[in-house]
Amino acid sequence: MAREECQALLDALHEATACYHHLVLPVGSVADSQNLREELQKTRQKAQELAGATCAALTAALRHRGLRAEERAEFERLWVAFSGCLDLLEADMRRALALGTAFPLREADGCFNEADLHDLERELLQVGEMIHDMEMKVTVPRWTVQARQAPGAELLSRTSTRASSVGGLSVEEPTGPCDPSKALAATVFSAVLLAAVALAVCVAKLS
Template identity: 40%
Template sequence: MSVSCSSKHHGDSEISRVQLRSFTNCRNLGPEKLDPGIIQECAKIVVELNQETAVYCTLVVYIGGTQDSEELREELKRIRLRGLELAQLNKLKLVPLLNNASLSTDDAQELERLYKIFSACLDLLEIQLIKTLALVRAFPLHDGQTVLINTGITEPFLLCKHTKILVENLDTSNCSKTLLEQEEIRGLERDVNVLHDLIYNINQLADINPWADFEPPPNKHTNTAKTITTSSSISDSADTSGTINAVRTQRCVCVVVLTFSALAVSAVVIGIVLGVI
């Protein structure tokens, strides 16, 4: 009996120790601090996507002009595919972090800022892809019937650093180039749909409004300024109405004076004419 009692007391003490340790660990829990390297990696992806989107916006305006070429469209395709790759990568890295409710305030604000920039880049890239799709349909390079717009820029396209001209492309017939161009248009259509679905899915996963917190909250100074402005506008309107009434009165007096003067002159002229007759 003594052995069993001692073992019982030993078991109770172990249970109490476990409970105390668990309670102590729960008390030490607080806001989770992310590794700065993770945030820097997400920021690097956002910056690269921003740069690629800016370059795409700069180059897309040359489609349909005298500076349009196969090299230009290959460069736009490279940027488009790179942008989609960065968007998919940041969806896997940035978006899951936004749904972590245990983050510290600084980390949560930094992640929301990155998400807003990321969302704006995706929206702008989607608009530019839709514009590109409309332009390449209107201005095919190998149709033989569509004339490019003379923009006055005739210098060769030198901004494509990553495009390589292959010998096989130079030997391709015009019919094959037309088929390749049509296939490229269909690929662009697929990429537009992929980006649209990606933006929709990201917006569903991250419940953050990119255009929030732009209106400043009202304060006493704002209300005072509004009151002063309202009172000044009322006084200005009162002064304006008084000035208008005074001008109208002066005009009426002038009209009456001119009327009596005209009647008097007419009577004098009639009297002179009758006296002469």
């Protein structure tokens, strides 16, 4: 599979993962609802579908013995970005499972809540297995790969709607309640907030 097709899959996965992170945040709050849980379920399944396709494409590319050095460097960069994205997806799935268990839906929606949590547990195991299989099949030390541009630049630079077909898999911009640009901003904000809290704790302990 060409590098451009792998990049298209990875871009779509980044957007789906950012949307999933954005949707996990209100779980357990006053904004929680069955509609939110259903949207979480759909976004999670879309992200997993894209993750599986991206993993297969990159694994096949990196195991190809005919790759030139510069081509291998490009695919390794995509592999590291994919690996990090999958780690974030797994972390958010764990958070969704913990919050969904701690804050179940109302009694009227209990059947959906219980079934979805069972599905989430199973899918979380599948993501963990995918990460393990990746490490076994392809070895790409993250510290040896250099990024070509600042984190998030590829997503922020895209201003037009994109829809393409890669290996029979539809890859398109999400058009539901999750705006990718807002989702990405929420992800960055969350990371900055966590860093600020960690810094405050360290200062408090040292003072």
